[in-house]
Amino acid sequence: MDWIVKNLWLVPALPILAGAIIALAKQRHRVFAASLAIASMAVSFFLSLGAFVHVLSLGHGESVRQSFNFNWFQFGNEWLKLGWILDPLTAVMLLMVTFVGLLVFIFSIGYMADDKNFTRFFCFLALFAGAMLGVVIANSLLLLFMCWEVVGLTSYLLIGFWYANPRAAAAAKKAFLVTRIGDLAFFLGMAWLYSQTGTLLFFDGGAGCLEHSALTALVTHTTIFGLTISTGIALLIFCGAAGKSGQLPLHVWLPDAMEGPTPVSALIHAATMVAAGVFLIARIYPLMSAHIASLSVLTPTVALQVVTWVGACTALFGALVAVAQYDIKRILAYSTVSQLGYMMMGLGVGGVSVGMFHLITHAFFKSLLFLGAGSVIHGCSGEQDIRHMGGLRKFMPLTFAAYTCGMLALCGFPLFAGFWSKDEILHAAFAYSLTRVPFYMGAFGALLTAFYMTRQLFYVFAGASNRPAAPQDFAHEEPAAIEHGHHAPHESPAVMTMPLVILAVFAVLLGFMGTPLWPWFQSFLDGEHVIFSFAPFTAALPLMLVSSLLVFLGLGLGWLLYGRKPIEDCEAPDALEQVQPHIFSVLEHAFYVDQLYDATIVRLNTWAALLCDWLDRWIWNGAVQTFSHLVLALAWLDNFFDINVVNAGFDAGCQTVSRGSRTLSLLQAGRIQGYLRMIGLALIVLVIFLLWGARA
Amino acid sequence: MIVPDTVDQIFVLSKHWLLGYVPTALQPIVSAILSVAPVLVVFPLLFAITTVLERKGLGRIQNRYGPNRVGPYGFSQPIADGIKSLTKEDIVPRSADQVVHLLAPLLLVMAAFLAYAVLPIGRNMVLTNLNAGVLFFFAVGSMVELAVFMAGWSSRSKYSLLGAMRAVAQMISYEVPLVLASIVVIMASGSLSTVAIVNLQASYTSIWPHWFIFTPWGFTGFVLFMIAATAESNRSPFDLPEGESEIIAGYYIEYSGFKFALFFLGEYLGMFATSGLAITLFLGGWAAPFSFLTWIPSYIWFFAKLLALICVFIWIRGTLPRLRMDQLMGLAWKFMLPMTLLNIFTAGVWHFMPSGFTRWLVCTSLLIVPCLLLSRGLKQRKKLQIRTYRFAE
């Protein structure tokens, strides 16, 4: 066991420690907080680099995976074991998270400079980073789940950072609740897994739940609907992932999460946290793909089919809605949803390496786009609506340059990072054995992606500056921007533009590590030797041409609608809106999914709440009241009985006895003649009896 | 001897003769009247005679002449008394109880007359031969006390009441010895019927009659009987109730006129009745004293004995001083009662012992010794006791 494997826990521990210290620090220790956070992030980055190098040196095959388990606590006669793992997947994620986190930390120094809760912001950021790293290195599903929850908590705290703003608070609460629903399913799956396999460790020298013995056990049993247990557990865990990664049914919280500060969106809602869901699926991929021996290895299991379909639908949905948005961050949010759909589809059809490659590339150019948007908002002193922006090309050239690199990477412009990873997915989708539909959905999604990015580009950077005279709605304003006071948009300071440049470089160059020619990334993840060959390249060439054609088509359409004549009137309806107003409004409102949820679940919830309240008020309370009244009545009855019957009865009895005795005593009047008279009467009766008897 | 028999039964025969004339329906009533009438006539006449006899006798005893003004040697004195009593005003005290005042003398006289129904005056000359003759006699005799009490109480005066109470007490006390003395004879004769008793005594051994008096218990019985009889009729030593020196005239103090006379009549009739009974029980009734004298009719003997007893009474009255009330009572209860019981005992002994001298000896000693003892007992208490009179308080 190398030093790095044993001390891998330091990577998440340092940021958490930093966060804890910053939490204790006063608000005015701003420099101290920022520097501590960045320092801890830097050290974690270097440790991750060391781990990456170590994994590289390990070579290939099963020995690549090294895990370190320890006993946490004992209940009954069993020990609950936790542990962390170092394998290519972990190494790659560690690098990505720490690097992007570092850049975001640096960017947020500039962005949050004017905010008075600066230290608190950094405390939350540090905590988030630590938790995210915890999720990455966890070898036990339980440890992963714990860090997963902390990640959820920090996302809530960061989204609701400006808690004074009611929309932010509502958005934070919404995010937390929706992810919580997913986490619930995740927890059920985990519990089920534990009950079946008896351990939550992934790799425990053969006894782990993701190892062969446990998997075969899971596969043999079937539950309801004929699904195998492994599929059941997989689906449940996938729900958790869908919640966190904003897949279709549970994506509603992601667009609203834009209420948080932009670095937050960049780090959490672009790169890391939303990626955690995809990483989770990648981590438990053996479970997802576990199938009985009879099936051939290639036929995808039910779980993977579900993942594929959900991914494809989310991708298409995200792209469609992003087309009709006006808020700069909201467009990027829906684009993230779409890209996550692509990643899930990649995992479903291609496997771990395909999904992960797109995740890594997406992390870089999406965080670039967000940070770019952040500097644009910073520059426009908090303006977020793209219709109020325009012609920023002249005011913010560096941001414009970086932003276009990111946009091109996102659209999948040939030779950019996005092109290679998206192409891999489309290639895998094309080669999908079951159906070709995901491929068409993916292709159309790619077209739409290109279209809405160009629309955004032209709205924000091209044309004349159509900023309104005065800000219409204070609510939309960024509190930080208000302090600026001056109106002319200006280029962001170096602290903000420097990360943009770095990210831009990566957005461009990162794709080359996983091209079909030299698929280093895929083989690294799969633990094989990388082979430099032209065969896969030539096989993939026609598909690459098709996708690049789609991209150019999208760009052309975008330029056609928005590029030709600069947009002067910000109030004028969108070009697309003029063409298709109805569809445009549907898309703008994200298919009314929020309203649907409100109408159904929320209302159901309120009804349930009302029902419970009514039940509690009338039934339980009523029962208690009636019971108490019953007891009271009983007590009253008892009292009544006691007084009237027992006492009264007793007294009455005594009185009758005394009265009776008094009357009887009258007989003893002492007068002899009285007695004699009675004797006379007795005589009469006696004689009568005698004679009457005689006659009978 | 036929002649003595018809003479003896003259009255009986005459009655039957007279009855022959009476219709059968009235037969019983007329026969009753016929037999009662002579008794009602004879005994008042005897009463008249005795009053004179008594007053002349007492006079003689007291060394003076009795009444000698009225008729020869005063023998028509009763006629004079009778006229006096009839003509005297009959004064009745206002507060007296009229009815009882009137009834008392009548009851007294009636009781006295009733007593004669049983006495056998002569052979076959008894008014009713009751089986329980002696009992009848005593039953009727007891009414006398009631009459005396009525008289005493009804006249509403202290003296009469006091006298009456004394007389009644005395008569009751002496009735007991009287009855017990007669019981001796009844026990000996075995029958209560006076006729049977007389018939029992009518027989003679040689010339001596079988009278009961000639037996020790008979003689003591006779003596006790006579003492009790004198007390019963309130005479001589026992005439305390109406002793003149004590409380004037006792219970008939408020009486005057004819009712006063009736009282005397009643008293003397009572005396004749008890002496008649004594004669029938002890002196052989109408039996002649000696066997050779049986030719004299039976009733003559009865009246002769009667006169003899009357003289004895008069003799006693003249000679014995009056007894004090407590001495009187003491004599009755402390001397007479034991003696009579003893007498009954000796009669029993007499009956079961074979006749002969021993029987005489035993019986006489049995009687004499206790008599002496008892009489000495009476004499011991010589000193006078303070007489305390009190009511029941």
Add this chain to the structure above:
Amino acid sequence: MSPLNAYLLLSALLFSIGLAGVLTRRNAILVLIGIELMLNAANLNFIAFWRYGPNPAALTGIMFAIFSIAIAAAEAAVGLGIILAVYRHTKTTDLDQLNSMKG
């Protein structure tokens, strides 16, 4: 109305007269006399039944009457003695006042 019934009726009348006297008279002595009267009524019954009864020779009726008379006499004596004693204590023979035995 056989002679026996007549006698019985007479004795019943006597008895009830005696009872009436006992129940109504105020003077104790007269009450005692009332009792005497009731006893005599009983005697009359005895003699009547002896006379008209089936077995006159047995003399039981007479015997009973005699004994009854004797006892009545004794009873009268004791009764009057008691009355005198009561009089000596309470100075009255009025029965209504002699209720010290009141319950």
Add this chain to the structure above:
Amino acid sequence: MTLFFLIAAALTIAGTAAAMSLRNPIHCILSLTLGLVGLAVLYLQLGAQFVGFTQVLVYVGAVAILAVFAIMMTRSAGSPQQPAFSRSWLSGSAVAVVVFAVLAWAISSALPSTKIVPPQPAVSVNQIGDALMHKFALPLEIIGLLLTAALIGAVIVAMPERRETP
């Protein structure tokens, strides 16, 4: 139902009724004696001479006098102040009347009214004496004992206590 019987019965009833109803106790006792003599006559009529004479001897001679003595000694001889009858005389007489009615009914209904009259049983004192001495010796003894006891008892009861406190 001879005339003689009626007279005697009337006499008795009159005497007893008067005895119970007169105000003056002495008069009561005298009327009582009259009633008792009537009763004695009834006995004689029934043929029981001995009982009749004993009745007269005992009652008229002794009991009446005793009663009179009692009356004399308890000072109630004079005309009594309070009413002669006790307060509840009405109920007493009512009871008596009812008793008479019941007895009369009993007598009239119970006995068969046999018309035949058995011959007059001749009873002599001897027979009574024999019966007393033989068949009824024990009762005689008991009566003797009883009479002595009564005698002594009466004397003791009536005697004033020796240590009469002043």
